[in-house]
Amino acid sequence: MSIRIGVAQFGATTDKQANLATATELIERAAADGLELVVVPENAMYSNPDPNADISGAVETLDGPFVTGVREAAKRLGIAVVAGMTERLQDDHRASNTVIAADARGELVGVYRKVHLYDAFGYRESDRIRPADFAPLTFELGGLTFGVMTCYDLRFPEMARLLVDAGANAIVVPAAWAVGPSKEDHWTTLARARAIENTSYLVVSGQTGPRCTGQSMIIDPMGVIVASAGEAPGIASGVVSADRVDQVCAKNPSLANRRFSVSAS
Numbered sequence: 001m002s003i004r005i006g007v008a009q010f011g012a013t014t015d016k017q018a019n020l021a022t023a024t025e026l027i028e029r030a031a032a033d034g035l036e037l038v039v040v041p042e043n044a045m046y047s048n049p050d051p052n053a054d055i056s057g058a059v060e061t062l063d064g065p066f067v068t069g070v071r072e073a074a075k076r077l078g079i080a081v082v083a084g085m086t087e088r089l090q091d092d093h094r095a096s097n098t099v100i101a102a103d104a105r106g107e108l109v110g111v112y113r114k115v116h117l118y119d120a121f122g123y124r125e126s127d128r129i130r131p132a133d134f135a136p137l138t139f140e141l142g143g144l145t146f147g148v149m150t151c152y153d154l155r156f157p158e159m160a161r162l163l164v165d166a167g168a169n170a171i172v173v174p175a176a177w178a179v180g181p182s183k184e185d186h187w188t189t190l191a192r193a194r195a196i197e198n199t200s201y202l203v204v205s206g207q208t209g210p211r212c213t214g215q216s217m218i219i220d221p222m223g224v225i226v227a228s229a230g231e232a233p234g235i236a237s238g239v240v241s242a243d244r245v246d247q248v249c250a251k252n253p254s255l256a257n258r259r260f261s262v263s264a265s
Contacts, residue, residue, distance in 0.1 A: 002241035003142030005037040006030045007205040007216035010233040012047035012176075016058065019045055020069045023083060026235060027070070031077035035237055036104070037141055039205040040070075041216075042084035042097065042151050042174040049211055055128055059088040059095045062111065067100055075106025080141055082148060082205075084174040086129075087113070094130040099148050099174050101139050112137035114150040116159065121180060125152075134159075134264040136166040143242035144170045144201070151175035154187075154204075158262040160194045164255065165262070169221075169245045170201035177206045177213045184213045188225075196223040199248045199255060201240050208233050221248035 008026035012019045023040050030038035045066040046058045060066055066085050074081045080103050087098040097114035113132035118125040137148040147168025153159045160171055171194060177187045187206070195202040199221045208214040209231060216229040218238040227238035249255065 001143040002239050002243070003036045004034060004237055004239050005039070005203065005218065006033070006035045006235045006237040007039050007203060007218060007227070007229060008235045009041060009206055009208050009214050009216045009229050011208040011210075011212065012041070012044050014046060014048050014058070016046050016066065020066055024069060024073045027073045027079060027081055028077060030235055030237070031079040033235070033237060035079060037080040037082070038235070039172050039174060039203055040081065040083035041205050041207045042099070042176045043086065043207065044083050044174070045085035047176065047207065051123055051127065055086065055095065056093070059086045061088050062100065062108070067108070070100065071102045071106040071108060074102040074104060078104045080104050082172050082174060084150065089130060092130050094128050096132060097125070097129045097150060099137070099150055101137060101148060103139070109139045110137040110148070112148040112150065114153065116152045116156055118152040120152070121178065123178070134162065136163055138163070138166055138168050142240070144240060144245070146170045146172050146203075148172045151177060154190045154194065157194065157197065160198050161262050162264055164198045164200060168200065169242070170203060170240060171198070173202065173204040175204060175206045179209065179211060179213055184215060187213055187215060188217070191217060191219055192223045192225070195219040195221060197254065199245065199252055201245070221245050
């Protein structure tokens with residue numbers, strides 16, 4: 001069994017209405033192209049490049065306008081959607097960097113709150129975002145089990161392995177991968193490495209320039225890039241298949257041969 005999926009990319013701003021309109025347009029384009037799943041980047045709801053900005057007035061709950069709009073688009077168009085947003089928390093002045101997954105009926109099938117925060121390369125995400133405890137988000141589609149993580153999580157191999165241990169054989173990564181020396185190379189190298197070492201698909205969706213690298217990709221379990229969106233806003237799509245995962249695992253049974261386990265504790 002195989003399905004066609006897509007990675008959508010654009011550069012979100014502080015204009016939440018415009019961001020939702022752009023995300024909705026990309027979802028519409030994906031559905032018109034016959035895709036069954038589209039992944040929209042991290043922080044698609046709202047993105048402020050100023051690390052000192054007060055974002056408290058921009059954050060939303062899971063029943064707010066952004067998630068509601070994404071779910072309505074998913075239901076209206078009959079396509080599953082994964083998208084990043086900034087979620088208001090009741091018990092902390094900081095927010096959560098959150099990814100939601102909606103199925104083709106518009107039902108919210110799961111939420112992932114970012115575990116590893118981007119306190120690196122001169123940036124401190126933890127000043128306004130609270131790190132979450134690990135709680136795997138997985139969902140079934142087209143004979144595959146998709147697991148979700150976010151951006152900086154990609155640098156932690158144990159994160160992807162925990163999702164694989166939770167049953168995932170395709171890992172979805174909404175991101176806003178910042179530009180900088182070697183950063184685009186890191187993005188591609190790390191995504192391919194996570195695919196190869198876990199014999200799983202990597203489905204990575206990044207925000208575009210000028211602040212982020214774009215380069216959204218679908219990578220197969222052998223590490224082959226089967227689709228790439230390049231630098232400009234748009235969508236790249238490709239076919240994913242549980243049979244392909246089985247073929248690669250038969251050739252390279254590294255998961256069966258492992259002698260160590262990982263733990264979220």
